[in-house]
Amino acid sequence: MHISSETLSAKFHTFESSVKSAIKNLFASLHSISDIKMTNNKPATAKPERLPVSFIPRNLALDDDISPSKQTPRFHGYTNNFRNTGEEALLLHGSKSGKFTVGNLAQPIMENGKYTMSGDRPRCRLDDSQSQNLTARELVDYLKEKSREENNIEIDLTKNSGPIHLISCFGKQKAAQDLADATGRPVIAYSNQEVVCKDLMTIRRIEFTVDSNFKHNWDPRKLISGKEYHTATPKTFHPTNNSVK
16 A cells, blocks of 8 residues: 555654644643642742832842853842742752752953953953852851842841742752751752843842753753743742741
């Protein structure tokens, strides 16, 4: 029996569409189950329309980074106004071991006695001579020390209350639980994988969302969407002793 190439092509496309549809339905089902299982872990953070008049925004750079494409500086660290909610957040490079990177410095690149520029910003190189990898407890102390040095106001995560947002690579793996235990506060982490984020200014915007790498190149979400990243799902980690502030 002869089957034309047109018929084979049509059958293949029909089969391909069926497979994609099945994957979408399967993923939708899994996503629904995941939402049900994680309902108690998702933060129910109210977003005030307007912060109190007495609210004082505080931001503190703890680590510098460089934009790969433009070689311009980006700043990571602490803010008390995540997405304009008045909630505290930490944006730092993280690791699977649960440690946080601080202390890198962006140094302007000089040529012939002048700054080299990318637009209106100086091009920089990263000086890691003062870089440190800190545990959660060490980070709490480091933040107190740096805030006293820079602003003459101590930022002590153990004395405040409410959730801390942690935007950090691999935050869900160990760092978030360690930080919750170190501060006695709930910590909202966003990914088991690497996250995609620019700087402290970005995470203060209302429209900010945390993007995360896919776990595998063959992740169904990546195959279907064709995107390199997906919107991360937040999860709340509570102190082990349950003494939440």
